[in-house]
Amino acid sequence: MKRIVSTVALLAAAGMTLTACSGGSSSGGGEGVLSGASISVGGKDFTEQLVLCEISVAVLSDAGADVTNRCSIQGTEATRAALLSGDIDTYWEYTGTGWITHLGHPDAIQDSQEQFEAVKAEDLEANQIEWLDYAPFNNTYALAANADTMAKYGISTLSELAAINEEGQAPGLCVESEFSVRNDGLPGMALTYGTEFSADQISELATGAIYQATGDGDCEFGEVYTTDGRIVEFGLTVLEDDKNFFPKYNPSPNVREELLTEYPAIADVFAPISAALDEESMTMMNAAVDVDGEDPADVAVDWLTEKGLIG
The missing domain is CATH 3.40.190.10 (Periplasmic binding protein-like II)
Incomplete structure (x- = not known):
């Protein structure tokens, strides 16, 4: 190429x-x-x-x-x-x-x-x-964040993200519209990890926009695909799916x-x-x-x- x-x-x-x-x-x-x-x-x-x-x-x-x-x-x-x-x-x-x-x-x-x-x-x-x-x-789903967000919350797994959400820290999520309604997206993740994100925590963006916004810090956590080269380009860290939710x-x-x-x-x-x-x-x-x-x-x-x- x-x-x-x-x-x-x-x-x-x-x-x-x-x-x-x-x-x-x-x-x-x-x-x-x-x-x-x-x-x-x-x-x-x-x-x-x-x-x-x-x-x-x-x-x-x-x-x-x-x-x-x-x-x-x-x-x-x-x-x-x-x-x-x-x-x-x-x-x-x-x-x-x-x-x-x-x-x-x-x-x-x-x-x-x-x-x-x-x-x-x-x-x-x-x-x-x-x-x-x-x-x-x-090429499974994941949630990722930039270095500043990771340092702010001090977490590395989806279980820890769920825990801080339950504690009321209310992190923001950027996702595609499809991810917000799919069984293998937010609804299923909520059941597996025991937490729901409120509507005012969630912003729906186009796929490409999520990487840029998460890298810039406009989104705290963004939905990503694990084989996407933009994870590296924008310096994102993927949260571990420690309960093996994503198929x-x-x-x-x-x-x-x-x-x-x-x-x-x-x-x-x-x-x-x-x-x-x-x-x-x-x-x-x-x-x-x-x-x-x-x-x-x-x-x-x-x-x-x-x-x-x-x-």
């Missing part, structure tokens, strides 16, 4: 540990294996999803499919509805979101493989949606069963992509977009090319 060296240096200088989980394959599913297939690819409207969507567009096109790009659908529910209705044929969804939000289970399964197997089996039977091999990185969010290509039955090679095309998407790769690509200002499509193609996953 054009500025990938500067991004890696930024992460390393801040002392961020990147976990390289699985190595990539040397090639994708093979040129031409999807000739004749018409595939509509979707994705949600935040950075990581834009990159994942553009990865899908590139690899499916490389395999010979006629691809319609429908990246940047607004919101989780709208993207899922597009898949169920057939408006799109595939997008990357997270296992925790599938299990809790789409299938309606109140409690997460903390083992990644078990979570994947459970959501895969149930969603196929109930909705004819296939979950292909999941990537090893886990595993391993991404998997979701594909309509009807299409996969007609073109089973889709699974072969995606398999090496999922294997190569470790935490280091995803964090690096997110930072290339959000920190270095790269276009998600360029970032996706550069990464795929460097990994030898497209020709």
Whole structure:
């Protein structure tokens, strides 16, 4: 990528540990294996999803499919509805979101493989949606703060945040609107940690604005994604989820069963992509977009090319 060296240096200088989980394959599913297939690819409207969507567009096109790009659908529910209705044929969804939000289970399964197997089996039977091999990185939710806020409250865990809230110190939170109503967001966190934040403590902001505002101290604690490079850019510290509330969010290509039955090679095309998407790769690509200002499509193609996953 054009500025990938500067991004890696930024992460390393801040002392961020990147976990390289699985190595990539040397090639994708093979040129031409999807000739004749018409595939509509979707994705949600935040950075990581834009990159994942553009990865899908590139690899499916490389395999010979006629691809319609429908990246940047607004919101989780709208993207899922597009898949169920057939408006799109595939997008990357997270296992925790599938299990809790789409299938309606109140409690997460903390083992990644078990979570994947459970959501895969149930969603196929109930909705004819296939979950292909999941990537090893886990982009879960977290709350983070800048150094001044951490020093002010002297806490490092979500349990300690709950305790100071109950004591009446009333810390402020900045979150996305979706996080404030999701079972795997504030409502579920309140049940697990035994505290609720009042409406006047909560500010709803767009995803990107939360990182800036938290880094500047305009928000005391902000909702973040753990693979987001802006955690490092804005000098944020993530509070430990010491009760393991937040689910595993391993991404998997979701594909309509009807299409996969007609073109089973889709699974072969995606398999090496999922294997190569470790935490280091995803964090690096997110930072290339959000920190270095790269276009998600360029970032996706550069990464795929460097990994030898497209020709």
